[in-house]
Amino acid sequence: xxxxxxxxxxxxxxxxxxxxxxxxxxxxxxxxxxxxxxxxxxxxxxxxxxxxxxxxxxxxxxxxxxxxxxxxxxxxxxxxxxxxxxxxxxxxxxxxxxxxxxxxxxxxxxxxxxxxxxxxxxxxxxxxxxxxxxxxxxxxxxxxxxxxxxxxxxxxxxxxxxxxxxxxxxxxxxxxxxxxxxxxxxxxxxxxxxxxxxxxxxxxxxxxxxxxxxxxxxxxxxxxxxxxxxxxxxxxxx
Amino acid sequence: xxxxxxxxxxxxxxxxxxxxxxxxxxxxxxxxxxxxxxxxxxxxxxxxxxxxxxxxxxxxxxxxxxxxxxxxxxxxxxxxxxxxxxxxxxxxxxxxxxxxxxxxxxxxxxxxxxxxxxxxxxxxxxxxxxxxxxxxxxxxxxxxxxxxxxxxxxxxxxxxxxxxxxxxxxxxxxxxxxxxxxxxxxxxxxxxxxxxxxxxxxxxxxxxxxxxxxxxxxxxxxxxxxxxxxxxxxxxxxxxxxxxxxxxxxxxxxxxxxxxxxxxxxxxxxxxxxxxxxxxxxxxxxxxxxxxxxxxxxxxxxxxxxxxxxxxxxxxxxxxxxxxxxxxxxxxxxxxxxxxxxxxxxxxxxxxxxxxxxxxxxxxxxxxxxxxxxxxxxxxxxxxxxxxxxxxxxxxxxxxxxxxxxxxxxxxxxxxxxxxxxxxxxxxxxxxxxxxxxxxxxxxxxxxxxxxxxxxxxxxxxxxxxxxxxxxxxxxxxxxxxxxxxxxxxxxxxxxxxxxxxxxxxxxxxxxxxxxxxxxxxxxxxxxxxxxxxxxxxxxxxxxxxxxxxxxxxxxxxxxxx
Numbered sequence: 192x193x194x195x196x197x198x199x200x201x202x203x204x205x206x207x208x209x210x211x212x213x214x215x216x217x218x219x220x221x222x223x224x225x226x227x228x229x230x231x232x233x234x235x236x237x238x239x240x241x242x243x244x245x246x247x248x249x250x251x252x253x254x255x256x257x258x259x260x261x262x263x264x265x266x267x268x269x270x271x272x273x274x275x276x277x278x279x280x281x282x283x284x285x286x287x288x289x290x291x292x293x294x295x296x297x298x299x300x301x302x303x304x305x306x307x308x309x310x311x312x313x314x315x316x317x318x319x320x321x322x323x324x325x326x327x328x329x330x331x332x333x334x335x336x337x338x339x340x341x342x343x344x345x346x347x348x349x350x351x352x353x354x355x356x357x358x359x360x361x362x363x364x365x366x367x368x369x370x371x372x373x374x375x376x377x378x379x380x381x382x383x384x385x386x387x388x389x390x391x392x393x394x395x396x397x398x399x400x401x402x403x404x405x406x407x408x409x410x411x412x413x414x415x416x417x418x419x420x421x422x423x424x425x426x427x428x429x
Numbered sequence: 430x431x432x433x434x435x436x437x438x439x440x441x442x443x444x445x446x447x448x449x450x451x452x453x454x455x456x457x458x459x460x461x462x463x464x465x466x467x468x469x470x471x472x473x474x475x476x477x478x479x480x481x482x483x484x485x486x487x488x489x490x491x492x493x494x495x496x497x498x499x500x501x502x503x504x505x506x507x508x509x510x511x512x513x514x515x516x517x518x519x520x521x522x523x524x525x526x527x528x529x530x531x532x533x534x535x536x537x538x539x540x541x542x543x544x545x546x547x548x549x550x551x552x553x554x555x556x557x558x559x560x561x562x563x564x565x566x567x568x569x570x571x572x573x574x575x576x577x578x579x580x581x582x583x584x585x586x587x588x589x590x591x592x593x594x595x596x597x598x599x600x601x602x603x604x605x606x607x608x609x610x611x612x613x614x615x616x617x618x619x620x621x622x623x624x625x626x627x628x629x630x631x632x633x634x635x636x637x638x639x640x641x642x643x644x645x646x647x648x649x650x651x652x653x654x655x656x657x658x659x660x661x662x663x664x665x666x667x668x669x670x671x672x673x674x675x676x677x678x679x680x681x682x683x684x685x686x687x688x689x690x691x692x693x694x695x696x697x698x699x700x701x702x703x704x705x706x707x708x709x710x711x712x713x714x715x716x717x718x719x720x721x722x723x724x725x726x727x728x729x730x731x732x733x734x735x736x737x738x739x740x741x742x743x744x745x746x747x748x749x750x751x752x753x754x755x756x757x758x759x760x761x762x763x764x765x766x767x768x769x770x771x772x773x774x775x776x777x778x779x780x781x782x783x784x785x786x787x788x789x790x791x792x793x794x795x796x797x798x799x800x801x802x803x804x805x806x807x808x809x810x811x812x813x814x815x816x817x818x819x820x821x822x823x824x825x826x827x828x829x830x831x832x833x834x835x836x837x838x839x840x841x842x843x844x845x846x847x848x849x850x851x852x853x854x855x856x857x858x859x860x861x862x863x864x865x866x867x868x869x870x871x872x873x874x875x876x877x878x879x880x881x882x883x884x885x886x887x888x889x890x891x892x893x894x895x896x897x898x899x900x901x902x903x904x905x906x907x908x909x910x911x912x913x914x915x916x917x918x919x920x921x922x923x924x925x926x927x928x929x930x931x932x933x934x935x936x937x938x939x940x941x942x943x944x945x946x947x948x949x950x951x952x953x954x955x956x957x958x959x960x961x962x963x964x965x966x967x968x969x970x971x972x973x974x975x976x977x978x979x980x981x982x983x984x985x986x987x988x989x990x991x
Contacts, residue, residue: 236745237899239940251939256745278936282905315929316909341898360740360898363723365908367898 197263206259213241213254216267223267224276224308226301227342228255229392232351235343240276240305243267251275277309285316286365288323288337289395295403296396302340321365328378331401332390334369339397341367345389357383430700430707432586435577438699442578447485449537450504451475452566453525456491456652457684458645458806463527464499470530471501484537487575490653492566494553495806497523501533501544502566521547552822553804560785560793561769562809565653570688573695576656582701584775585660588667589709597668598624601771603779605791610636610727610764611839611868612944613857619761622751624669626759631671633662634736634755634762637678637685638720638727641840642891644871646795647765649807651678651685654769655692659715661768663702664775666713669761674715677732680722689717724895728943729762731897742899743943764869766795787813790856794867800837800874803828808872810855817851820874831876835959839868841888841895842948844955845881864955866948881960882967885953886914892949903946906937910953923969923976931957 193208199216206215211234216223226238234255242251246264254267266272283289283302291297323336346358346369357380361370371377390398401407420426453459453468471486492500500523507516522533522544529544536542548554568575576582588597602617623631635658639647651658662674678686693715696702704712718736725731726741733755735741754760770792774782783791790812796819799805803825810819820826820836827833835845838855844865846853853859860867875884893907913930916922934950934957941947957964969976 235899236942237901239900239902239942242940253745253942258747275936275940278933279901279940282901282909285909286901286905317912319908340901341904362898363725364893364896364898364904367904 195259195261195263197259197261197265199265200267208259210259211255212243212252212257212259212263212265215259216254216265221267223254224305225255226305226340226394227344229344229348232344232347232392235347238340238342239279242272242275244269244272273309277311280306280309280311281314281316283340284311284314285318286321287340288320293405294338294396295399295405296338300396301394319365323368326371326377327401328376329380329383329385329401330378331385332377332387332398333401333404334377334398335396336368337397338395339369340395341369342394343369344392344394345369345398348388348392353384353386353388355382355384355386358389432583432590432707435582435586438574439578439580442574447481447483448506449480449484451484451486451533452489452492452502452504453486454490454492454498454500454566455488455570456649457682458491458495458649459498459500460684462498462524464525466527467499467501467525467530470527471534474531474534478534478538480534480537484534487569488571489567490565490570491562491649491807492521493557493562493807493809494523494547494804496804497547497806499523499525500547501525503533503536519549521549523547553825556810556818556823558785558793558809558811560773560782560809561650561657561766561795562653562807563773564657565649565807568654568656570653570655571691573656573692573699573701576654580776581656581772582660582696584772585663585667585701586707587775588664589707589711594624594668594670597664597775600779601668601774604774604782605779605786605789606767606770606774606782607790607857608763609766609770609794609869611842611866613867616763616767619751619763620665620668623759623761626752628759630673630756630758631669632755632758632760633666633669633671633674634733634750634760635662635674635676635765635768636727636729636732636762637676637682637765638724638732639682639765639869640679640724640727640895641842641869641871642888643797643799643837643873644840644869645797646807646870648682648685650765650769650795651682652688655685655688656696657769657772658765659692659696659702661771662715663706663713664771665761665763665768667711669759671761672712672714674713675718675736675755676715677718677720677726677736679720679726681720686717686719693717723897724891725897725943725945728945730943732762733760742897743945745942766870786811787854787856789858794855794870796855796870796872798824798872798874800872801827801831801833801876801879802874813854813856815852815854816846819855819872820851824874827874827876831878833874834877834879835875835881837873837875837884837888837952838871839866839951840871841891842866842945842951843868843871844951845875845884845959846955847959864951864958866951880918881956881963882914882918885956886911886918888952889914889949892945896946896949900940900942900946902937902940903942903949906933906941907946907949909933910937910950914953917964917967920967920969922967923971923973925973927957927964927968 196205204219226240227235236253236256241254243254244266325335327333349358350356362368371380503520505518507518532543598620606616607613726735728743730743731741750760796808835847837845889911893911896903898904938950
């Protein structure tokens with residue numbers, strides 16, 4: 192396997208021919224932000240967060256897809272790219288119903304982290320407030336489409352790692368929606384193995400484990416009553 | 430099938446043709462105006478008047494002046510001419526009703542024809558060319574014999590017998606033909622790339638997923654002269670070394686689908702498609718794939734995904750289809766009109782083709798003239814023809830005393846060209862310099878009653894509705910652009926909204942995954958460029974806070990109690 196050299200942000204980097212710019216950059220310790228990309232899954236190229244500038248090319252290219260080339264000069268962190276990345280994140284927040292304070296993933300969310308990374312202090316776009324559904328029909332997991340950013344990680348993880356291909360995409364444009372089987376309730380899916388790989392892959396709180404949500408948080412008040420009864424009424428009814 | 434057999438069929442077809450011929454348009458435009466009933470009555474009248482020996486009735490394709498349909502043309506040998514069949518007199522009848530049929534046929538028995546006569550000497554017909562549409566309105570799309578009588582499939586025979594594949598590519602390269610789907614990539618270069626890329630199998634794909642609002646060039650070609658496209662694809666298959674072709678045609682064109690089915694079956698029956706074509710070692714099959722209503726499937730990577738049975742969404746390029754296309758094999762993807770040029774280029778030569786048009790834009794182009802113009806329909810002119818000639822001379826200018834303000838070219842990926850720039854030659858490069866594109870050939874004429882912000886919003890809505898949803902800038906960006914344009918149009922916006930509109934246009938243009946998203950801001954950007962005053966006339970003055978009537982708040986420190 193041959194090796195090529197290129198520069199990323201002015202730094203000379205060597206990479207295996209056939210590697211993507213993203214792989215080469217990360218191996219060299221240069222971070223390119225990504226959202227729909229996950230190591231081990233096929234590249235999707237949809238979020239456009241990892242777009243980079245390549246000298247001599249009129250188009251921006253996704254680092255997760257674009258292969259390295261000999262002598263390539265790549266810029267990953269220009270002011271223009273930072274501006275576009277922030278706009279993308281703002282568009283994502285405006286497009287769904289992302290209310291961090293009541294989300295299971297609050298504090299452990301890649302969309303939230305990305306907003307911090309790109310310096311998004313407010314959203315310049317109108318919130319669309321789409322009317323989206325929640326599916327809680329599965330025993331162990333739930334999906335809240337309000338928090339879905341349509342990155343297709345669940346689809347790819349289910350197809351490529353589990354081999355079940357329970358998930359897929361339906362609809363188009365802003366009406367796109369991830370579905371289980373032929374748009375049936377997740378709990379009725381004949382193909383789902385309940386492996387949880389979609390949950391592991393989801394960058395936001397869209398796919399979550401049951402029991403993790405705020406609403407399901409259990410405050411065992413009966414225990415207090417038991418203690419009070421024990422002390423005051425001297426009753427020890429277990 | 431040998432060449433002699435082909436010539437035999439042609440000769441028989443010509444001999445069987447009665448001296449007089451009534452041609453009735455049966456393309457979708459005239460059919461929707463009722464031409465099926467007209468055709469029926471014409472055939473009945475010819476039979477009833479006992480004229481079957483002298484007068485033939487042909488169900489042909491588009492005769493261009495769609496706004497005056499149903500169209501009927503009558504060819505008669507000129508009586509004064511000494512040699513029979515040399516001089517032909519052509520008569521055009523327009524807006525023909527079924528009741529007119531009797532009078533048209535009665536004319537052959539000395540009766541008076543009362544049907545509305547059209548003017549074949551008008552600028553609309555006289556200023557047009559005939560290369561791609563040479564057979565349109567002449568051959569019968571559902572009878573292969575008529576195409577063979579018009580020298581059809583002789584180009585295919587010629588390349589199989591007289592050309593090496595490399596010579597075919599060379600001929601196409603020399604002709605200067607550029608892709609007619611909109612991107613205008615040199616066809617010869619594309620063919621050479623696919624031919625040279627290694628692959629155990631290669632594919633030829635015809636993009637017939639024409640979806641731009643106001644565009645129906647490809648539909649007309651497929652409905653009027655489908656064999657021309659099949660022949661062009663077979664020649665391409667020979668040139669690049671492919672044995673399999675696919676035509677991806679949109680499901681909204683049921684008549685085109687049906688005629689293609691018929692054409693493929695007829696060509697297969699005669700051995701003009703299939704194994705050992707013209708007793709050569711060359712095999713070529715064509716299958717149809719019908720779209721299910723997604724505009725994005727006209728984008729080449731999405732189209733290939735759809736052919737392979739996957740969800741029709743684009744994938745980043747490179748790799749290009751020429752290298753990694755259908756099932757990972759080198760694939761040649763061209764538009765209907767590109768293939769439709771090929772048989773003529775082979776028959777008349779690359780030099781002849783290159784003599785039409787301008788230095789970098791060879792040949793002719795079919796446009797669909799629609800909107801606020803007198804003559805709407807199909808227009809074929811050499812590339813480089815000034816816009817003014819197309820709109821004012823051929824199109825006949827604005828109807829009802831209106832003033833033409835602009836022409837929208839290239840559909841949702843194009844832009845608006847203002848009337849003061851109508852001397853611009855219609856070429857790929859000159860339109861691109863004006864921030865528009867020639868695209869696949871839609872031309873929508875706009876007059877002074879059209880608000881340009883409304884036009885921009887219409888196309889943005891189209892892009893928003895047709896976005897596949899894969900990439901964020903196109904999926905969510907077009908939604909926000911549409912909201913901004915709506916706010917401006919409804920008089921609720923200020924200068925800062927136009928600034929945001931421009932910034933978001935720039936972002937969507939440069940970050941979207943495929944050409945549709947990248948071009949979605951074009952109608953907005955081009956109207957902002959040439960008709961900015963129409964945007965500004967709708968804006969409210971002042972800052973957002975002032976417009977909301979909020980009171981000016983004193984500095985915090987002054988309000989604070991001591």
